[in-house]
Amino acid sequence: MKSITSRDNPLYKEFKQLATSSQARRKAGRTLLDGVHLCEAYFQHLGAPEYCIVAESSLNHAEVAAVLAQSEQQRTQCICLPDALYKALSQVEHGVGVMFIIATPTPEFPSALAASSVVLDNLQDPGNLGSILRSAAAAGIQNVFCSPGTAFAWSPKVMRAGMGAHFLLNIFENVDLPALLSNAKIPVLATSSHTRQTIYQSNLNQEVVWLFGHEGQGVSPELMSMATSTVTIPQQAAIESLNVAASAAICFFEQVRQQLATKTQ
């Protein structure tokens, strides 16, 4: 394990950039996983990271030590930082002092939209994006396509909310959604409160594309017109609005329910 003690160390400066600049992360195609849970999930699903970084005071923390041992075993470069330098990289309050630097996965873009997918048009909130990724992975949906205006999926906030879901998904960013949807081989469903067909009346026991949009404005009219059908989640008239991540969870798991119902028939 290597020790870095100076803020002027070139490698530390590189880490600092990745930690603080979304643009730097996008440009470098790398990001930072903060905390034991994300590091363990990465090991489990994707293997060895580029770097394992540990805060000096956490070296004896049992879970951190386990992550460190596994990293060394896999010949990952491990770096120990004084707590002050570590803290300047971490955005997790009361974190336990271990992080990975990883290359952002770059899955192969499919030639057509033929497997159950989530398509996100201009979704803004990192917490909502993380929750949607987590629900998609839990429901067994593997592909997520994000428009250029959507929050950056590999930002620390989204990863924290995603709780490891990122490593089970194929996430595509900056996608030309109209081009993607025009090449869909399966139904594209968008939720709307202006339609009568409920998700419960829709056949979800098949591969479908789920289209969700901006928290305030919803899906853009251009994309809405490309949906095969609009479906609604029946709600009390007085409120008629769900958080977009809540809507997505309800839709994904209605699909799970219909699939399970067929299996057990």
Next chain:
Amino acid sequence: MKSITSRDNPLYKEFKQLATSSQARRKAGRTLLDGVHLCEAYFQHLGAPEYCIVAESSLNHAEVAAVLAQSEQQRTQCICLPDALYKALSQVEHGVGVMFIIATPTPEFPSALAASSVVLDNLQDPGNLGSILRSAAAAGIQNVFCSPGTAFAWSPKVMRAGMGAHFLLNIFENVDLPALLSNAKIPVLATSSHTRQTIYQSNLNQEVVWLFGHEGQGVSPELMSMATSTVTIPQQAAIESLNVAASAAICFFEQVRQQLATKTQ
């Protein structure tokens, strides 16, 4: 309409306290609704606020002017503030410059737990709480009981995430949950990944109590032992974890689905 131009005005100082201190809000039993949407929803469901406060530069904004006109018609005291003073009260970025001061509703505590309810044990995140309130209201569940450690439901962040759901619900805070649950007349359901019975196999076509807990630790063992049964949302083995607000939405709307299915039979 009255104008206040000095930061030392006693009424302005009172507003400032409500805007910046959660403790002051709890103590005064009052809170602050920020933005046109919440103000309109309050009018629609609960009537006239105590004060309507407008930023000077927003007086000619059409939606703000409409809220102001309705407030004056209902003899609400309306107050105009210079933008700098208004901004010190508002936590909404790019807001449109209107807010209400209201008394936090104090619904009558039920003598027993007999109608569909949500019980929250130590839920931390304001965004999750707001989303759960919104989903509960949309699903037609009217009662929400929060433990002492749960986020304050009437904080500006929770209200923003709730999008007006607060005004359709009976929200009880600082509730002694063990005492409440020991007096339940209907099934109390808690989600767990350590159980086999799915929500889809459970009879939700009845009044039930939904019990959710802390984002990391879940429901406390003491309360868990008071649940009538534990149920699971079937998930992919590799992830097995949903955001608590996503879980709640899935449960509430499975209840809606089962209720609708019976109605249309």
